[in-house]
Amino acid sequence: MIKLVGLIPLLPLIGFVIIGLFGKKLSKSIVGLVGSGVIFGSFALALAIFFELKGGTQKEFTIDLFTWISAGKLSIPFSFLIDPLSSLFLLIITGIGFLIHLYSIGYMSHDEGFARFFAYLNLFIFFMLLLVLGSNYLIMFVGWEGVGLCSYLLIGFWFKNTAYNNAAKKAFIMNRIGDLGFLMGIILIFITFGSISYHEVFMQANSYSSGTPVLTVIALLLFVGAMGKSAQLPLYTWLPDAMAGPTPVSALIHAATMVTAGIYMIARSNILYSLSPVAMQTVAIVGACTALFAATIGLAQNDIKKVLAYSTVSQLGYMFLALGVGAYTGAVFHVMTHAFFKALLFLGAGSVIHAMGGEQDMRKMGGLKKYIPITHLTFLIGTLAIVGFPGFSGFFSKDEILAHAYENNKLLWVLGILTAAMTTFYMFRLYFLTFKGTFRGTHDQEHHLHESPKSMTIPLVILSMLAVVGGLIGIPEVLGGKHFLEEFLKPVFADSSSRIIFHLPESTEYMLMIVAVAVMATFLYSAYTVYVKNKTLPAAEGEELQPLHKLVYNKYWIDEIYETIITKPLNFISEALHKVVDNQIVDGIVNGIGYLVNWTSSTIRLAQTGNIGFYVFVMVISIVLILFTRLM
Amino acid sequence: MSIIQTIPIEWYLFLSTVLFAIGVFGVLFRRNAIIIFMSIELMLNAVNLLLVAFSSYLSDSKGQVFVFFIMAVAAAEVAVGLAILSMVYRNTNSPDINNLNKLKW
Amino acid sequence: MIITYMFYLLSFLAIMFGLMVVLSKNPVHSVLYLVLTFFAIAGHYVLLNAQFLAAVHIIVYAGAIMVLFLYIIMMLNLNKEAEPHKSLWIKASAAVAAGSLLVVLVASIKGTVAITPSNEFNPNIGLIENLGQTLFKDYLLPFEVSSVLLLAAMVGAVMLAKKSIK
Numbered sequence: 001m002i003k004l005v006g007l008i009p010l011l012p013l014i015g016f017v018i019i020g021l022f023g024k025k026l027s028k029s030i031v032g033l034v035g036s037g038v039i040f041g042s043f044a045l046a047l048a049i050f051f052e053l054k055g056g057t058q059k060e061f062t063i064d065l066f067t068w069i070s071a072g073k074l075s076i077p078f079s080f081l082i083d084p085l086s087s088l089f090l091l092i093i094t095g096i097g098f099l100i101h102l103y104s105i106g107y108m109s110h111d112e113g114f115a116r117f118f119a120y121l122n123l124f125i126f127f128m129l130l131l132v133l134g135s136n137y138l139i140m141f142v143g144w145e146g147v148g149l150c151s152y153l154l155i156g157f158w159f160k161n162t163a164y165n166n167a168a169k170k171a172f173i174m175n176r177i178g179d180l181g182f183l184m185g186i187i188l189i190f191i192t193f194g195s196i197s198y199h200e201v202f203m204q205a206n207s208y209s210s211g212t213p214v215l216t217v218i219a220l221l222l223f224v225g226a227m228g229k230s231a232q233l234p235l236y237t238w239l240p241d242a243m244a245g246p247t248p249v250s251a252l253i254h255a256a257t258m259v260t261a262g263i264y265m266i267a268r269s270n271i272l273y274s275l276s277p278v279a280m281q282t283v284a285i286v287g288a289c290t291a292l293f294a295a296t297i298g299l300a301q302n303d304i305k306k307v308l309a310y311s312t313v314s315q316l317g318y319m320f321l322a323l324g325v326g327a328y329t330g331a332v333f334h335v336m337t338h339a340f341f342k343a344l345l346f347l348g349a350g351s352v353i354h355a356m357g358g359e360q361d362m363r364k365m366g367g368l369k370k371y372i373p374i375t376h377l378t379f380l381i382g383t384l385a386i387v388g389f390p391g392f393s394g395f396f397s398k399d400e401i402l403a404h405a406y407e408n409n410k411l412l413w414v415l416g417i418l419t420a421a422m423t424t425f426y427m428f429r430l431y432f433l434t435f436k437g438t439f440r441g442t443h444d445q446e447h448h449l450h451e452s453p454k455s456m457t458i459p460l461v462i463l464s465m466l467a468v469v470g471g472l473i474g475i476p477e478v479l480g481g482k483h484f485l486e487e488f489l490k491p492v493f494a495d496s497s498s499r500i501i502f503h504l505p506e507s508t509e510y511m512l513m514i515v516a517v518a519v520m521a522t523f524l525y526s527a528y529t530v531y532v533k534n535k536t537l538p539a540a541e542g543e544e545l546q547p548l549h550k551l552v553y554n555k556y557w558i559d560e561i562y563e564t565i566i567t568k569p570l571n572f573i574s575e576a577l578h579k580v581v582d583n584q585i586v587d588g589i590v591n592g593i594g595y596l597v598n599w600t601s602s603t604i605r606l607a608q609t610g611n612i613g614f615y616v617f618v619m620v621i622s623i624v625l626i627l628f629t630r631l632m
Numbered sequence: 633m634s635i636i637q638t639i640p641i642e643w644y645l646f647l648s649t650v651l652f653a654i655g656v657f658g659v660l661f662r663r664n665a666i667i668i669f670m671s672i673e674l675m676l677n678a679v680n681l682l683l684v685a686f687s688s689y690l691s692d693s694k695g696q697v698f699v700f701f702i703m704a705v706a707a708a709e710v711a712v713g714l715a716i717l718s719m720v721y722r723n724t725n726s727p728d729i730n731n732l733n734k735l736k737w
Numbered sequence: 738m739i740i741t742y743m744f745y746l747l748s749f750l751a752i753m754f755g756l757m758v759v760l761s762k763n764p765v766h767s768v769l770y771l772v773l774t775f776f777a778i779a780g781h782y783v784l785l786n787a788q789f790l791a792a793v794h795i796i797v798y799a800g801a802i803m804v805l806f807l808y809i810i811m812m813l814n815l816n817k818e819a820e821p822h823k824s825l826w827i828k829a830s831a832a833v834a835a836g837s838l839l840v841v842l843v844a845s846i847k848g849t850v851a852i853t854p855s856n857e858f859n860p861n862i863g864l865i866e867n868l869g870q871t872l873f874k875d876y877l878l879p880f881e882v883s884s885v886l887l888l889a890a891m892v893g894a895v896m897l898a899k900k901s902i903k
Binding site for chain 2 (some may be wrong): 738740741870
């Protein structure tokens with residue numbers, strides 16, 4: 001079965017080609033069938049490979065497909081690496097991807113770009129699979145760029161809207177900044193190790209001593225790439241804007257899969273990080289700050305998708321915090337659970353928006369519980385999972401991260417628990433405002449309210465089940481469980497885990513859990529008090545806000561600050577360069593040379609009189625001169 | 633008493649050079665295309681003379697064979713050249729080569 | 738001794754008639770002077786024991802080429818002194834250019850290594866038998882190719898001289 005791994009990315013590519021070429025001619029049902037079918041095929045294969053890997057003794061397979069680049073001593077095979085990490089990501093991508101394809105059939109059924117949408121989605125899945133399957137950094141980079149491209153195409157899916165196009169461009173350009181770091185990292189890896197294949201690089205890196213500067217630089221450069229792709233401070237602002245795309249895109253690309261590429265990359269390169277404490281520390285601090293920062297913004301947003309977007313940024317920060325404190329398994333665990341519940345929440349939000357006829361402002365919702373019961377129930381499960389309600393998946397993954405953070409640095413733990421508190425508050429604010437109370441929209445909207453079609457609700461139900469039980473594969477040992485995931489991923493992180501020893505007394509671990517649950521419960525109750533008991537509503541547009549509230553509501557004016565300190569000076573410099581250097585100097589030189597040649601030739605051509613006698617005369621004189629010089 | 637004992641070969645060199653220079657002078661001096669053509673023939677003959685002289689002085693018949701070829705080429709050249717001249721005359725009504733100044737810019 | 742005198746005489750005639758070719762105003766006179774120049778050169782050929790070549794020279798140049806010239810002059814009716822005068826400046830510069838060419842050529846000949854004639858003078862070199870042997874043994878291919886050249890020249894001349902191609 002392992003041999004068939006090439007088919008996993010090939011199937012979505014075939015789907016893309018079929019839909020991309022013939023999409024307009026095919027009916028929507030066939031497009032939906034092909035688009036989802038190929039992903040299901042990939043999922044089935046991924047599942048088979050997962051179980052083969054789990055059962056077998058060999059934990060790492062490299063499948064060489066063909067030689068891709070061969071130049072000098074650089075030889076890059078196009079080969080895939082199958083190990084527990086990539087197989088887990090394969091499952092997440094194809095599994096969630098399939099559910100979201102299914103959901104899209106219902107969600108996008110009224111859109112004219114139906115075929116285009118599925119073509120892009122299939123292409124995205126293809127690149128994402130390439131990203132996680134590649135056995136060297138270059139293939140990962142190809143996938144990395146490919147998903148960036150698909151993200152751009154899908155954010156700007158409704159390209160007639162200028163604001164959406166701008167959001168797409170913003171995402172693309174911000175990712176470029178990160179990609180530059182990633183690319184430089186790859187080049188530095190090649191210079192240092194003479195190879196970019198994971199196997200080779202990690203083997204060599206293992207013999208370096210901890211804290212070698214070049215490893216730190218590599219790790220930091222790779223982290224810059226991860227920052228861009230996974231929306232960390234300071235390159236996060238594209239992700240909330242990326243919600244301009246259709247909701248399934250937000251769920252698949254900007255919550256469950258693509259944005260976790262950064263996590264995957266760092267988890268894959270874990271040995272490089274384990275060997276450079278400075279880079280680890282940076283990752284942890286950036287992650288924790290992003291988590292807290294995005295959570296505060298999430299507190300004051302009114303757009304249902306914006307809240308989820310900031311919550312995604314915040315959760316990604318959590319994952320980086322986990323990576324930074326050496327809890328690689330925890331990070332991957334959280335990637336998985338987050339993929340479940342965040343996809344669920346986004347799809348639920350999509351269902352709400354669908355029911356509301358396109359309305360995204362929570363101030364116009366309320367009391368939707370009785371109109372869309374399935375969505376309500378699944379959304380509630382998602383909310384409980386993300387806030388870490390005991391027993392739900394988020395509880396276990398967050399707990400693992402917080403425990404590691406506590407051992408590493410108490411301050412990081414405090415930031416984490418604060419983030420968790422805010423997460424609880426804004427998620428329940430979202431839930432209460434949307435589903436509880438009375439309906440606040442127009443009469444037309446109320447009339448229009450309806451539960452979504454089956455193709456949308458079935459993925460919701462499946463995802464909600466996963467969000468509940470997803471945590472069970474990683475029950476910490478103190479609770480008497482067995483950490484299956486850690487067991488499974490052990491070969492991948494073996495080199496790192498020998499360097500980072502994690503040990504916490506059982507009592508401390510219990511204590512941390514209790515604190516986390518208590519904080520969660522407190523903030524759940526306060527959200528309940530504010531939004532259900534007191535029926536407080538977020539301020540309407542134009543209403544004067546408290547300074548702090550205003551600051552948070554306007555997202556700390558980060559976009560405006562970027563605009564002022566980066567975009568405007570850059571535009572100014574470009575303008576100046578254009579006007580002075582380009583128009584005056586460069587054009588001057590170019591035109592001057594042209595003018596000079598013109599002038600010279602128009603002067604010299606006067607010598608061409610056309611008089612044959614003159615030509616002969618000149619020829620004779622020249623012969624005389626030549627002979628004369630020979631005589632001298 | 634043959635010629636090579638009496639006359640040094642340099643003399644033939646000078647004679648040829650003088651004839652050649654006269655040909656060049658004719659080309660520069662005259663404007664009538666026919667005369668210019670004849671001057672060119674004169675130059676060719678100067679060279680022919682030199683080749684024959686060398687052939688004799690060096691006892692090598694190849695030089696004279698070469699003169700044959702020059703004659704053949706000269707005959708061809710004259711035929712084509714005079715045809716061109718007659719055509720030029722037909723178009724410009726004058727043998728003056730200064731009428732043929734269309735080559736300038 | 739007689740050979741020396743013959744050389745002087747023929748050289749004088751060749752140079753004088755050559756100058757007359759260039760200087761005479763009437764084109765018909767130029768042609769006739771050129772014929773005389775060719776005769777002088779043919780005399781040189783005889784002097785150099787190239788009798789066959791002398792005969793060919795008379796036949797081809799004086800007989801064929803010059804007749805062609807005369808024919809063209811007759812056909813174009815050029816036997817009048819219709820040539821516009823060049824300015825003195827141009828004439829002077831032509832004389833100076835040709836003169837300096839002569840001087841430079843003579844000077845360069847003077848500067849070259851003297852050629853030593855072969856000791857054995859072979860008077861049979863210019864005989865038709867010898868030339869035929871060389872021409873048809875060593876130079877057979879160029880000989881054949883020259884026939885193609887003559888054919889091409891003939892076709893070209895006919896094409897050019899035709900009034901127009903219909």
